[in-house]
Amino acid sequence: MFELSEEQKLIQKSIHEFAKKELAPRAAYWDASEEFPWESVRKMAEVGLTGLRLPAIYGGAGADLVTCGVAFEEVARFDHNCAIILCSSNITGRILSYASENMKANLLTEIVKGSRILAFGATEPEAGSDIRAIRTSAKLQGRTFIVNGEKSMVTFAGVAHGFIVLVKTEKEAGEEMSCVFIEADRPGIDIQPLQGFGWRATQWGNVAFHEVEVPVENLIGEKNNALSMLKGTVQEQRALTGLIALGTAREALEEAVKYAKIRKAFGKPLGKFEGIQFKLAEDHTSLEAARLLCYQALSLIEKKANEASVWAAMANLMGGETAYKVVNDAMDVFGGLGYSRELPFERHLRDVKAMQIANATLKIEIGQGLFGKEFFPCT
Ligand SMILES: Cc1cc2nc3c(=O)[nH]c(=O)nc-3n(C[C@H](O)[C@H](O)[C@H](O)COP(=O)(O)OP(=O)(O)OC[C@H]3O[C@@H](n4cnc5c(N)ncnc54)[C@H](O)[C@@H]3O)c2cc1C
Numbered sequence: 001m002f003e004l005s006e007e008q009k010l011i012q013k014s015i016h017e018f019a020k021k022e023l024a025p026r027a028a029y030w031d032a033s034e035e036f037p038w039e040s041v042r043k044m045a046e047v048g049l050t051g052l053r054l055p056a057i058y059g060g061a062g063a064d065l066v067t068c069g070v071a072f073e074e075v076a077r078f079d080h081n082c083a084i085i086l087c088s089s090n091i092t093g094r095i096l097s098y099a100s101e102n103m104k105a106n107l108l109t110e111i112v113k114g115s116r117i118l119a120f121g122a123t124e125p126e127a128g129s130d131i132r133a134i135r136t137s138a139k140l141q142g143r144t145f146i147v148n149g150e151k152s153m154v155t156f157a158g159v160a161h162g163f164i165v166l167v168k169t170e171k172e173a174g175e176e177m178s179c180v181f182i183e184a185d186r187p188g189i190d191i192q193p194l195q196g197f198g199w200r201a202t203q204w205g206n207v208a209f210h211e212v213e214v215p216v217e218n219l220i221g222e223k224n225n226a227l228s229m230l231k232g233t234v235q236e237q238r239a240l241t242g243l244i245a246l247g248t249a250r251e252a253l254e255e256a257v258k259y260a261k262i263r264k265a266f267g268k269p270l271g272k273f274e275g276i277q278f279k280l281a282e283d284h285t286s287l288e289a290a291r292l293l294c295y296q297a298l299s300l301i302e303k304k305a306n307e308a309s310v311w312a313a314m315a316n317l318m319g320g321e322t323a324y325k326v327v328n329d330a331m332d333v334f335g336g337l338g339y340s341r342e343l344p345f346e347r348h349l350r351d352v353k354a355m356q357i358a359n360a361t362l363k364i365e366i367g368q369g370l371f372g373k374e375f376f377p378c379t
Helices: 006-033 038-046 065-078 080-098 101-113 226-262 274-302 308-333 335-339 345-356 359-371
Strands: 118-121 137-141 144-154 162-167 178-183 189-193 205-215
Touching: 006 038, 006 065, 006 080, 006 345, 038 080, 065 080, 065 226, 065 274, 080 101, 080 118, 080 162, 080 178, 080 226, 080 345, 118 144, 137 162, 144 162, 144 178, 178 205, 178 226, 226 274, 226 308, 226 345, 274 308, 308 335, 308 345, 308 359, 335 345
Parallel strands: 118 162
Antiparallel strands: 137 144, 144 205, 162 178, 189 205
């Protein structure tokens, strides 16, 4: 049976109190102003959240994945965007574990301090779900890569100090891909902001690279081996973001239950009507089932189990779908007020919607586990 340890329960309680007191009061402001929440990032760094999963040698806490899930879920209850920032800091930090010692020393300590944000660029205008179709190239000339191409929908594009970019490193565009780190101040980088439905504090955008010169030392991991290098990190990111969506949904559900106990219609509290009670009872059940799926995925990823990849995809799929339904139902319980910007439900709904976007890729991965790869000739 899955159960949090006593230490994880204490962390859960303390992060809950921290996020409620320090992050919740500004969450609506960051969303409305679309400013990057540096003030909240610094607060999260002070309590060790920005480096929770990163190695102690760079100032991190080296926490296990379930502990990270617990922490990010609690942060997401009070500020979804901050939880996305945390997850990303820890994930880009994990990718950097394959980088040179010099890069690790320079970048990881700054990520842990909350003074550096890195972005990850894989998607391109003509390659999203089908990631092998990317065209961005990094051609080696002497000891310098010349990078050309465009990455689209990059979270933190407008605020990142550097980009971890998925590129093709061979002259002929083959299947092989590599990862290079590109500092944001290198000449030839053009950033176009994008306005999103949710995740409005994350400075989303498209990033174009025109003849950008990058030293060969900025290669992360081995050349032509990016997909296998990123496998574990992608799994972590999927299960953790599933939990982030569920954290936001959990807060919405608890608010809906409280409201249904006090709001009266037809002479009695809404919660006395089975139509309301059954809906929230079902949501509570799906939410807890989805959370368990995510935590199970995290422990399988930690153990590097063979089935971790499928579980991570299921966690993300179920996390996103469940969170969207739960927040939508919570909004309904509040009636017209739920639709207003006075309450956070419309913000929550916009934020958790992001988690449903990469559904096809998730289903392909789950389907491959179920049917066998021969049923997916396109992948
Ligand atoms: C909020 C947000 C943040 C993002 N941040 C980043 C980031 O930081 N870095 C980054 O690289 N990318 C980022 N992305 C991009 C994201 O990874 C892509 O949107 C996602 O991979 C889907 O790719 P696409 O948008 O090109 O859609 P497409 O691949 O064009 O798919 C379009 C639609 O077709 C469906 N589809 C695709 N293939 C199949 C199939 N075989 N069978 C059935 N249906 C299919 C998809 O599910 C989708 O509904 C972000 C996206 C969002 C919404």
